[in-house]
Amino acid sequence: MAIAAESTVMNNVEAVRSTLYEALKTDERTVILGEDVGARGNVFLITKGFLEEFGESRIIDTPLAEASIIGVAIGMAMEGLRPIAEIQFAEFIYPAFNQIVGEAAKTRYRSNGDYTCPLVIRTPYGGGVRGALSHSVSIEALFYHVPGLKIVAPSFPADIKGLLNAAIDDPDPVLFLEHKKTYRMVKGEVPSGHYTIPIGKAEIKHPGDKLTVVSYGLYVHQAIEAAKTLAADGMSVEVIDLRSIRPMDRTTILASVRKTHKLLIVHEDNKFGGVGAEIAAMVAEDAFFELDAPIRRLCGPDVPAMGYAAPLEEAFMISTTRMAEAMREMVRF
Amino acid sequence: MAIAAESTVMNNVEAVRSTLYEALKTDERTVILGEDVGARGNVFLITKGFLEEFGESRIIDTPLAEASIIGVAIGMAMEGLRPIAEIQFAEFIYPAFNQIVGEAAKTRYRSNGDYTCPLVIRTPYGGGVRGALSHSVSIEALFYHVPGLKIVAPSFPADIKGLLNAAIDDPDPVLFLEHKKTYRMVKGEVPSGHYTIPIGKAEIKHPGDKLTVVSYGLYVHQAIEAAKTLAADGMSVEVIDLRSIRPMDRTTILASVRKTHKLLIVHEDNKFGGVGAEIAAMVAEDAFFELDAPIRRLCGPDVPAMGYAAPLEEAFMISTTRMAEAMREMVRF
Amino acid sequence: MAKAITKPAFERHGLKDDQLSWMMRNMLLQRMLDNRGFQLNRQGKIPFATGSEGHEGIHAGAALAFERGRDILVPYYRDIGLCLGVGMDPIHALLSMFARGDDVSGGRQFPNHYSHHSLGILSISSIIAAHCPHAVGAAYAMKLRGEAGRAVLCTFGDGSTSSGEWHEAVNFAAVHRLPIVFLCENNEWAISTPRSKQMACERIIDKAPGYGLPGVRVDGSDPIATYAVVKEALDRARTGGGPTLVEAMCYRFLSHTTDDDDRTYRTRDEIESHRHQDPVPIFEKLLIEHAVMTSDEISQMKKDILALVNDLTDRAEALPFPAGSDLDKHVVEGAYEPWQ
């Protein structure tokens, strides 16, 4: 990402917050709705102060009822508003599944284009924060199979701004995933002024030519760190940050695999049926003869979620050391 | 499947029906709950007559509220009953997503084994029946990523009996998918007496050695037909019926791929993120060097669902001819 | 139009003769389109049809209370008469039955799943009660923009009120005092499930106080009474008075759909015992008695409508199906591939 002349260093919370703020400021059709987004300013303080500035009718503390948060937002979107709905923690999106999969994703299709549903759904996901069974899950694989829905999961502040702007501008529903461990952990330059990053474009965050590593979310940061360690040992690893999960960027992945001939996919979500499955399948279909080694997926174990106790969390999460090891093995293969 | 000395020819509806009937007869803990399962005897007449024989308290016409159908069944299961919950059509499972994914699949895990959830959820899915956008969807890929849940999708009467018995006996929640087009279309021998087929075991329905075709549901029947056409031309294709989607049978798939060196996956559900993705990924990881050709997936297009109009349905569904062509291409590759 | 010199007093809620005969026409048209659907299904020309016989009074009355060009209708699959009544061209009923390419869903949805943005008819879902929160969102948009004088009319069946999404929608609307009317078409059945297995309260309006809302019950076989009640509720909504829950009583005379066989769960006697609630003959009789229309005029109206429906049937049938290649249109804006 080229950094504009003017830019500010901020963390991921600030990137989300300032982008939402601009959307509220510049487009009066924008409304934010969710639990505790008003006076509380969201449980991570992302919307703090918005209520005072934009008023109760645009910053809406909803009843505790996720299906209606999304369902009402759909109606708003169909009638010309630009709702940004928040699900307080990713797991609480389950009760809204019908509204997202059965309704939002099908509004345009079932009305043959007569109605659109420009809706953004933001939610914090992911582990490593002692969030226990309930406040640490990943949800992307439950939705990435759904035609009509877009899913983004950026994890750098500048990407967050560009993709959140793109999501807000998008005429179709976008699920915007924010890894909560990156919220205050990750800082970076964010260009000033309005810009968008197209949904569906990955980015090489660390170039290399002996192995392609595809990841997203928190693990991109660890993968880059691991790649740097390997670079010090003369092993050149390319780290691709997917950023968008649906649509996904075949071009960038295939170009990289054609160069490195090896593919490692790393994600926090459970392995079986996870996003890595589709990536592996696509490459096994479309670049099979480019591969010099079996595709490998390094993913979350197939258990419901990490536990609250530190050892259970550690057993679930993949350390940078384990990532580096897997990369080393593959480079040497 | 070896056919017992005594067996009866029945269609898939009769296989489901007679298995449910036996469960109700032999275990008084068994209850059936769902919309219109009572006097109406289910919209496909699967439970017809059960109300009269087993009474209102075991054959429960529920209110129109899917989250409670599953949620109440969970409570029944936790307190010693053996509920078999029905979702009238697969798409109407979305409102129950939270109860299935957030609750049933986690009951054992979050109570560290103190509580179990022996629950069966039956639902008719799939297209080719002029069911339009809403009554023709596949849902397996929305659930197969979920640890703690089992999913079966048999499509032969004898498999239905064996797997439905296994699902009912299972101490954990099982999603039992019935392809509605096979309901009256598919007939076959069903052994008499009680038996189970282990969840997680695929079966070779048509042996061959030049190509492995993995499928399930309606398409298994077409794949077998296509394989027969190819056999007539001297091309030997092995057709594996997955039967179980989670857990899935790596052993049978890998053994077949080691023999044929080529893999074609065929399913009705949308391609991107579908069940075929995981199969392809697994093989690309675990049998990469066995493969002589890129893995190929022949799947539903990535649109929300087939339409009501015949041409839209035809454009979505994969004909036996198209399957045979794809097989031919792969055998020749 | 016949003008009676001395008209016996009847409660017409200020409705003029042409409005009354407009309602008559709406009801007859709906019934004939319904019958046509079942007929075409029996003839093997269409695989599926839904009928709303018994709901005509509700539809005619509510449609008259609706303000075209201002209000928004968020209907369900029974609302053929209501959609016609707020301005939908009846050709759409046939296009949807025949699943033609010109159908509003492009031949994708089952019959009677309309959406007409230009008429303010929101897109109908097959998933029961899923549309109720959408109606609330539309009402929220009106309120946020300060569009006084507009309101949303959201309809659903009695069974739908068991759904969690219905509860959440009504509750949300009540908290924000949104300009919306929730109109329950209580036909006593949800497929084969009667009220007593659907809820433990006697009336749908018993649910209103739990949302802090007024509830009004009306005889839905009477389009005039329905008009009056829905109009009052819409007016309250339009003037900042918040939502109302209206329960309009009717009876579903046909099987749930052509796929259903109601003989498995209700007797013919039960159905006959409800004939006195059939809105069409009641209203015909009323208009004749009060000299709003003559019997001849009504007969002529029926003939005209039948001719229209025949003509529409022919026109719709003659139109093409959508092309198979339309399958991937309108998934999202522009072309759409999950892999880019």
Add this chain to the structure above:
Amino acid sequence: MAKAITKPAFERHGLKDDQLSWMMRNMLLQRMLDNRGFQLNRQGKIPFATGSEGHEGIHAGAALAFERGRDILVPYYRDIGLCLGVGMDPIHALLSMFARGDDVSGGRQFPNHYSHHSLGILSISSIIAAHCPHAVGAAYAMKLRGEAGRAVLCTFGDGSTSSGEWHEAVNFAAVHRLPIVFLCENNEWAISTPRSKQMACERIIDKAPGYGLPGVRVDGSDPIATYAVVKEALDRARTGGGPTLVEAMCYRFLSHTTDDDDRTYRTRDEIESHRHQDPVPIFEKLLIEHAVMTSDEISQMKKDILALVNDLTDRAEALPFPAGSDLDKHVVEGAYEPWQ
């Protein structure tokens, strides 16, 4: 136990002195465990705690009405006192805070997410209202098996009643007249959301008639009154009278959890204005006034409880975490791999 010779009449609903002091002890224990959680969190020893200060009266009263070994409790995360009151060993409160391997969830869930099959305490979910249908299913099992004399007690917060799953659960129970009591612990807040933004009715019990159920409101700061109301409702359930919706009023004195900072959304003055509802000092005073316990006895009780809580803290802290290898236990019965 002090016995007063002439005891001033107070409404004790047949409760004996030892039952009253049992309630006092339950309330004090709960409060001390709560405080311990917040304290351990401030000390950096545990990452998270939830408190129920203000709910003690409800818990003590409802627990006393519960019949151990017969009834089933389907609680939520605030119900520490209720779980203790129906027989849970207080060590579990500490084990859950410290996420030790011996915790009932094996250190998987947040603190206060209990499950004790042997005590009839169903597994607590973090997903609001998701447990309500489970309670209904348990009650259904009792009714199906003809287990008269048993009932289910299902608790939840005021905010939870907005959820669709709550609606569906209560409705289902009502249709089948199941042996269940729905007990709402109305503490006036759902994190930062006050009642007025959660619902448009004044009282939770206004929702009861919509389900055809009786609704009873009680002052939850009074454990005796709560006992009486819950007992009556449970007795009705146990004898085939069907469900009741009970609303017990209380106030949440602490922030929602240690992760929350309530200063962002409510004033200190508001909190202070509710101090008169604090069940612990009220009940202390009542027992002393009516000579059920002396002030010295209560002081001694507090000392004993503090010693107990200190001891439990030390014991729990000394126990090991679960092993990382426990992560894949109990996903399903037996070993579990999605690829077999």
